[in-house]
Structure formats: structure tokens, C-alpha cells
Amino acid sequence: MRGINNRDDSFQNRLRYFLAENGDFHVYKLKRIKNNVIRLDDGNKQWVLKGYKNENIVKQLWSFFQHVQNLSYITSFHPFLNGERWLMDENDGKLWCLTPWVEGKSLSFKEEKNRDFAVRTLTTFHRDVQGIVVPTYRKPITFSKKMEKRLRQFIKTKALFHDYGYLDLYEQIVKHSHVILEQMEQLNWHRLESIARKKRYWIHGDCASHNFIVQNHNVFMIDFDLLSPSPYEYEWIQLAQRFMDEPTASVYTLLRYQIFQRLLERNRYFYYGILFPNDLIREWMYAIKNKKRRIGPTIQKFDEKWQSRMEFVAEVNSMI
Incomplete structure (x- = not known):
């Protein structure tokens, strides 16, 4: 598979195929938030998919999140349906991680x-x-x-x-x-x-x-x-x-x-x-x-x- 490129016209179809093939994760809707950050809907729940270039950062975050699973205010990584903690795009080396989407309103420091x-x-x-x-x-x-x-x-x-x-x-x-x-x-x-x-x-x-x-x-x-x-x-x-x-x-x-x-x-x-x-x-x-x-x-x-x-x-x- 070619590297996942957000500017490619076929990006959505290729991303859907990539997630299904490598993570057993089937997407109903998706929307790009910014480069390497995508909002996903699997039909039951919404997620954030984020791409990383540095494997060490991903490893550190996963290790940290395993210690804070009881802290509900911390939004941690979540494994894909096949149990994989991250999915690697072998063409560009990018690692894709999954986080639950948090519905709500961002703070404004004006208030x-x-x-x-x-x-x-x-x-x-x-x-x-x-x-x-x-x-x-x-x-x-x-x-x-x-x-x-x-x-x-x-x-x-x-x-x-x-x-x-x-x-x-x-x-x-x-x-x-x-x-x-x-x-x-x-x-x-x-x-x-x-x-x-x-x-x-x-x-x-x-x-x-x-x-x-x-x-x-x-x-x-x-x-x-x-x-x-x-x-x-x-x-x-x-x-x-x-x-x-x-x-x-x-x-x-x-x-x-x-x-x-x-x-x-x-x-x-x-x-x-x-x-x-x-x-x-x-x-x-x-x-x-x-x-x-x-x-x-x-x-x-x-x-x-x-x-x-x-x-x-x-x-x-x-x-x-």
C-alpha cells in the first residue's frame, strides 16, 4: 500500500482499507481534523486517529497510559479491535494510534x-x-x-x-x-x-x-x-x-x-x-x-x- 497521504483524492478509501486490513477496524465516517489527525466513526463510537513518526514517543505514551487507566479524566490510547496497539504504514514508517473522541467544548482562557x-x-x-x-x-x-x-x-x-x-x-x-x-x-x-x-x-x-x-x-x-x-x-x-x-x-x-x-x-x-x-x-x-x-x-x-x-x-x- 502507498503511504497514507491526506492530500490524495483516494485518501479516505485507502485509509478505510488500511484500518480494516491491519486493525480489523471498520470505519463508517471519517473527517480530517488536521494533518495526521483524523476523526473516525465506526457506527457505534467516535475516535481520533493520529499518526506519529517517532516510535519511541508512541512507546513511552503507551507505557504511561497503562499506569493511568483508573484516571478517567486522562484520554488514553486504545488498542485496535485485533489487539494491535498501533498500526505501522510500512511505506512511510508512520505509526497510527487510536484515542476515544471526547465530545464537549474546549476551554477558553478568556473566562x-x-x-x-x-x-x-x-x-x-x-x-x-x-x-x-x-x-x-x-x-x-x-x-x-x-x-x-x-x-x-x-x-x-x-x-x-x-x-x-x-x-x-x-x-x-x-x-x-x-x-x-x-x-x-x-x-x-x-x-x-x-x-x-x-x-x-x-x-x-x-x-x-x-x-x-x-x-x-x-x-x-x-x-x-x-x-x-x-x-x-x-x-x-x-x-x-x-x-x-x-x-x-x-x-x-x-x-x-x-x-x-x-x-x-x-x-x-x-x-x-x-x-x-x-x-x-x-x-x-x-x-x-x-x-x-x-x-x-x-x-x-x-x-x-x-x-x-x-x-x-x-x-x-x-x-x-
Whole structure:
């Protein structure tokens, strides 16, 4: 069989045949959500089919999910009807895994109650899965090194800022980021990660609002692709920046929560982590890769978010 190509006109028929032949799984309806993610209906239940290139990630996730079968809010992999845990497309090496579809509504961090849901769910998740032992295959990279790499990627886009008359914005971001990185380098990130691995902490790794699904007042977590044994600080840094991305957010949006209060007061890893504009740079890099987006409006929106972020930084520094 040729590799499964979502852009192929015969994609649906070939996928149906592939699933039936290799997984004894018969599809009634299917709909592509995005590249390598497909929603399936077998006539009785709905599923998500997802393709992976890295077998080690799949193995780690399967091992982890076997430890959390009693945690109903975690959406785990499910074997195919013939018992196979994943199906490999031998033509392109892609591994296809099955997860139950969770019907419901994604959280929106614009709403306070949804931010409450996210904080409570992540706190519960961290507590419930601490101590789980599974093989890990990802080579650990410290947070500070990841931020250095992110900044190097951003620096390569200088020409776009020059061409659209936003060179001053570019220079502000680079200067601020370098200052924060210099402070980060004074911290012992290797020790922080070593403690997390020794205590067997686990983080979800992608706490975007769409990875929390509300169903009848219950919250489910989906998409564990970035699961890793890492310090909790990394998770809370990301969630804090997700909250701060909302137009009406301020430092008081974070201070409603004891976890953020404690981290801001006592934890320099968290403090410098939220001051580094990782989320804004990531969003910018994603936007410019989208050929359908016009650079002018994108860079203008980026400028507005940057000014808002600088107000947040000033608020934080005035309180610390």
C-alpha cells in the first residue's frame, strides 16, 4: 500500500482499507481534523486517529497510559479491535494510534471559570501521576537551552521587521530576551531537572486551552504528545503565559491562584521563565510559516501583544 497521504483524492478509501486490513477496524465516517489527525466513526463510537513518526514517543505514551487507566479524566490510547496497539504504514514508517473522541467544548482562557478548571486539572494531574515509572526516550534539554534556540530562530527573521518598518520592535525583543537569558544562565537548570526525574514528576507539556475538554462539568485532558518527566515549573510557566495572552489579562489574573503566588514570590526559575517571551516568539514563528497570512497585519498584532507583555513585565517587577 502507498503511504497514507491526506492530500490524495483516494485518501479516505485507502485509509478505510488500511484500518480494516491491519486493525480489523471498520470505519463508517471519517473527517480530517488536521494533518495526521483524523476523526473516525465506526457506527457505534467516535475516535481520533493520529499518526506519529517517532516510535519511541508512541512507546513511552503507551507505557504511561497503562499506569493511568483508573484516571478517567486522562484520554488514553486504545488498542485496535485485533489487539494491535498501533498500526505501522510500512511505506512511510508512520505509526497510527487510536484515542476515544471526547465530545464537549474546549476551554477558553478568556473566562475565569475556565482558567480555574485548567489550574485545578493540572494540579490534580501532577499529584495523580507523580511516581510513575516508564521508559523515557527523549534526550533532556534544559529550559534555558530551549529558549536560546527559540531566540536564535527569531533572530533569523530580522529582515521581515526591517522590511515592514518594525526594526525597533525587533531590537526591543532581542534585547529583552538576551537580558533574561543572561539571568537564566545563573540558575542550575540541570539540578532542577535532575530533582524532577528523581522524584518522578510528569508534566503534560502542552496546556493549550484546546487540550482541556469540558463535558457535563467534567474536564478531560487530551493530546499527551509532549508528556515528559520534567519540573512542574515548566508546566506553570506555559500556563501562565497562556493566561497572559488574553487581552484583558494582568498580573492579578495569575495572583488569584496560590500556585502562581508561591512561584512568583519564591521561585526564580518560574520568574525568569514567564519573563522570557517564548510564547510570543513561538506564535510569530508559526504565523510567518503560514503562507495565507499577510505579514503586515501579523506583525502589527505582534507589536500590540509585545506592548501588552511589557506592561505585564513592569507589573511583575514592581511587585517582586
